[in-house]
Structures are given as C-alpha cells and as structure tokens.
Amino acid sequence: MLEAENLECVRGERRLFAGLGFTLSAGELLYLQGRNGAGKTSLLRMLIGLLPPEDGEIRWQGRPIRSQKDDYHGALCYLGHLNAIKEELTPLENLLAAARLGGTTLPEDDAIDALEQVGLAGREDLACKYLSQGQKRRVALARLVVDRRPLWILDEPFVALDVLAVDWLAGIISGHLQRGGMAVMTTHQPVAIPAGRVRELRIG
C-alpha cells in the first residue's frame, strides 16, 4: 500500500501544492490530473523518492520510503519523460541492462518476446539510434511488459503513441492491476483502463 500524507511541494519561490494526500492499495490506479505546471511531475518525483517533499510523508507498506529506499526502489518501476535508453545499445541490450540494473533477472527469450509485443520484431539487434522517436518510446515501454514489480509510476506514458499502441498499453496497465499491482500515472488524454479501480486526483 502506498500512502501519501500532507505533501507540500515548493519549486523555487512558488508553492505548487500543499496538504495533498492519498492512499493507493493493490489493484488500484491513480490518475493525476492538472494543468501544465501544476506539479504533476514533481509529485511523481516525490513518490519515487528523488525529490524530498517540503513537508509531509510518503509511506510504502506502512513505513516511510526515506527509511527503506533500497527496498522501495526494488518494488518500483518508473517511466519518465525520458526514455532512459542508450542510443548505442540495441533494444535487446537496453532491455536486459535495464532489468539487471533494476535488480531483476530477465531471460533473453522473455526480452525478445517483449520486444515483439511492442512491435519491434526484427529490430532487436539494431542500435537504438537508428530507430524513430515512437520506436524508442516502445523500447522504453517494453520494460513494462516484463516488469513484475508491484508499483508502477508512469509520467505521460501515452505521449507519442499511435491509437493502436495506446490501446495496447492500456491493456498492459490493466493486466498489471489485475495481478494486484498499483499504478500512478499522469496523462492529458483520457484513456479507459478496462480493469482495476481507477481513482482521480486533481492538482492545482
């Protein structure tokens, strides 16, 4: 269970939000909404532990995330604005390296299957710098296909995806929720997630 209590965010001189709290339990999805600059990404960065909140506390399974950073990060999968893929490496190498650095083991066959699912069959061995923007995003999303960690934090996951890919990703997220996972995500386009309880939080 992920709980946030009384969070306050100050960037520069401006206070973006204060007194923000929510609880998220297994199988639930939290939609963060708000206009540009409202602090959605800042909140996500607080939730992943990279930005310390000005005030308030975030707890994972009842304990503050500050006191259990390594365990918490082992349970967390974050997909940010940036794809976090290396241009010089191939999609397959990127996926395997990401899994290894994330502390999980990923058999090569599963990685190839995941890349096939995101529509990169036959391009596993092509350096990522030769791929298009959308294809690079798909390499990043392939991480979600094989990720079995309980908490997903996704920053604008639907950006730069075509209609088919949006449906496919919505399916991946509902599969995650059905397995008892949790997800927090920001998005500007309303996407129906077929399974799981969906909650909304509006900032600003």
Next chain:
Amino acid sequence: MLDIVFSVIARDLKLAMRRQADIVSALFFFVIVVSLFPLGIGPEVDLLRQLAPGVLWVAALLATMLSLPRLFADDHRDGTLEQLALSPHPLGLVVTGKVIAHWLVSGLPLALIAPVLGIQFDLAGDALLVLTGAILLGTPALSGIGAIGAALTLGLRGGGVLLSLLVLPLYIPVLIFGAGAVDATVSGLGGEGHLSLLAAMTIAAIGFAPWASAAALKIALE
C-alpha cells in the same frame, strides 16, 4: 551487492566500445601533447630526462579531464541516470562501477602507452617501469576525484570549464607524488615511498569519492 558494480562496469564498457572515438581521441591527445615537448625543446638529453615525469603526468591529468564531463552527462540527458538512482542498490555502488569503468577506458590506456612515450625522453628502463607503475596506481584516483567534480557540475551551463577549475587543484597531490616517484628513481633514491602514497590516495579516492559523487548526483536529480 557487487553484482550492481559489475553490471554497471559491463554496461559502461560496452557503451565505450561502441564509441571508440572517445577513447582514441583522449589517448591521441596524450600522445601528441607528450611528443610536442621533445620536439620543442630539442635533443638535450639531460634536460628531457628531467622534464619527463612532469610532462607525462601533466599530460595524463589533462587527458583524463577530457572524458570527465561526459561521465554522468550522457546518462543524465537520456534519463538512464534517474533509473540508476532508482536501482535497489546504494547509488554509491553504481558510481563506483562508473568510476572503475572510466579508469579502464581512460587511465589504463595511458599507463600502457606511457613507457613508449617515455623513451622519447631518454628515460632508463627502471624509470620507465616506475613511470608505468605510478600512472597505473595514480590514475584511478584521478577518475575518483574527477567523478566528484563531474557530479557537482552536472547540468550546469559551461560546466566543462568549471569542472577543470574544480578538479585540477585536487589533482595536485597525485601529480606531485606521481612525478616524484619517477624523479626519485632517476636520481637513485628509489620511488617506493612515492608509489605507496599514490596507492593510498587511490584507495581513499575509490573508497570515498563515489559516495561524495552520489550525494552530489542526488542533488542534481532533484
């Protein structure tokens, strides 16, 4: 625990192999800077022998500096640094891996080519051996100390110049004892003492610098 260090080393080495131009250019910079001195000074063997340790070490410091700005900047730009910070291991271990990988592609090649360059300065066999040993022992400290500077200047505009101003003064002890080891050997005093001090600096730098860099990186990622 050590898994993460090896994974980071393996990843960074693979990346370096795909971008060999970076390694080769730093190495060529070292070779050219060192080779300019005998050409400029002329064939005065005694003078060259005296200058050799200092010239080689200063060139080694500058060659190491060349690759430092990119130590974290590339990972920062494409978002992999965030993912590394989110790995379920202390960030200090991740940085240790990056420092070791940086040394393997920047310091180690310098040490391997240094004896060849030393011949241009008419250094004797034992002096060449000590020179190689000193660069081998001293360059990991350069990578470690440099990592702190690279982390502190991450994301700053004009960070490259600031990085040099920040890091080069901290390289002075390594320079003094590195060049001193060769000097002492040439003058017959024996360079063991200097080499031990270099080894101590390297152990301290590899042990502590990654954690200081990790603290700086966390601030940069906020």
